Amino acid sequence: MxxxxxxxxxxxxxxxxxxxxxxxxxxxxxxxxxYSYTQAKTDHPTLSKALEALDQHAIASWxxxxxxxxxxxxxxxxxLSQCSEDTRLSIVVYGLPNKDCDAGYSTGGSVKxxxxxxxxxxxxxxxxxxxxxLYVVEPDAVGLLxxxxxxxxxxxxxxxxxxxxxxxxxxxxxxxxVDVGYWMLADSSNAAKIAPIMKELSTSxxxxxxxxxxxxxxxxxxxxxxxxxxxxxxxxxxMTCAVDTSRNFNGNPTSxxxxxxTAGIGKPxxxxxxxxxxxxxxxxxxxxxxxxxCSGGPAxx
Numbered sequence: 001m002x003x004x005x006x007x008x009x010x011x012x013x014x015x016x017x018x019x020x021x022x023x024x025x026x027x028x029x030x031x032x033x034x035y036s037y038t039q040a041k042t043d044h045p046t047l048s049k050a051l052e053a054l055d056q057h058a059i060a061s062w063x064x065x066x067x068x069x070x071x072x073x074x075x076x077x078x079x080l081s082q083c084s085e086d087t088r089l090s091i092v093v094y095g096l097p098n099k100d101c102d103a104g105y106s107t108g109g110s111v112k113x114x115x116x117x118x119x120x121x122x123x124x125x126x127x128x129x130x131x132x133x134l135y136v137v138e139p140d141a142v143g144l145l146x147x148x149x150x151x152x153x154x155x156x157x158x159x160x161x162x163x164x165x166x167x168x169x170x171x172x173x174x175x176x177x178v179d180v181g182y183w184m185l186a187d188s189s190n191a192a193k194i195a196p197i198m199k200e201l202s203t204s205x206x207x208x209x210x211x212x213x214x215x216x217x218x219x220x221x222x223x224x225x226x227x228x229x230x231x232x233x234x235x236x237x238x239m240t241c242a243v244d245t246s247r248n249f250n251g252n253p254t255s256x257x258x259x260x261x262t263a264g265i266g267k268p269x270x271x272x273x274x275x276x277x278x279x280x281x282x283x284x285x286x287x288x289x290x291x292x293x294c295s296g297g298p299a300x301x
Contacts, residue, residue, distance in 0.1 A: 029058035030083035065095035065109035089133040101151035143181020146193040169205030185226035191233035209239040215285040219251035246283035
């Protein structure tokens with residue numbers, strides 16, 4: 001197993017990475033190699049070249065309370081030193097109190113309260129300063145907040161998301177994309193539940209739009225439709241979308257979301273998508289990392 005994915009799937013990663021190595025994209029996002037890749041190169045040296053090819057692309061860096069404060073500080077410091085100022089840092093913010101309240105695979109972490117969350121966010125914003133940055137804000141949180149009977153409301157997601165939007169948008173060079181579960185944009189009735197939440201969040205700061213398909217497998221065609229559904233529900237095209245393409249090459253005919261065996265690496269990160277309402281293709285979830293203990297995988301990440 002590699003990051004909780006079978007060796008047969010890593011063969012797909014290796015093949016795809018060789019193809020990607022020769023792909024030219026107008027890429028202006030920047031991040032650093034995931035820690036899991038560094039460890040995998042040691043544990044599985046035959047995959048080193050494949051992983052190095054993937055490393056040529058901007059795999060979003062996760063600023064999460066599942067890391068220690070020192071680890072977060074080191075990660076951001078490395079990004080700032082390795083990424084030139086004409087690039088845009090690619091960062092996932094994942095420290096919401098009671099995060100992942102539904103599936104529970106990523107609930108652990110040091111942030112337990114709003115005060116903890118404010119300190120967590122301050123560490124990030126103080127370090128990034130006024131650098132250009134794309135923030136993916138709290139994967140799945142809005143989807144869980146909008147879902148009927150979900151835990152997101154009782155977990156206080158809305159108030160804490162407003163805290164995050166306010167803190168992160170102080171930087172005039174920051175682009176904020178709040179993550180929404182793709183399943184909440186698959187039809188107009190559920191998309192209509194997302195819209196009022198996004199409108200309320202926008203009163204707390206500047207939002208560029210939403211991310212779709214984070215850590216998931218939906219095709220680009222599907223995600224474009226989801227983005228259109230979102231804009232229709234909002235009654236405006238002023239907010240746009242970014243799509244996680246890290247493992248959606250084959251799409252997914254089922255609703256399975258955890259360590260799907262048929263996954264394939266999709267389009268490389270780029271701001272040149274050729275789709276009017278999709279601003280970025282991103283690799284938000286590092287290709288090959290586990291979703292959790294489902295399907296025989298280790299812990300998430």
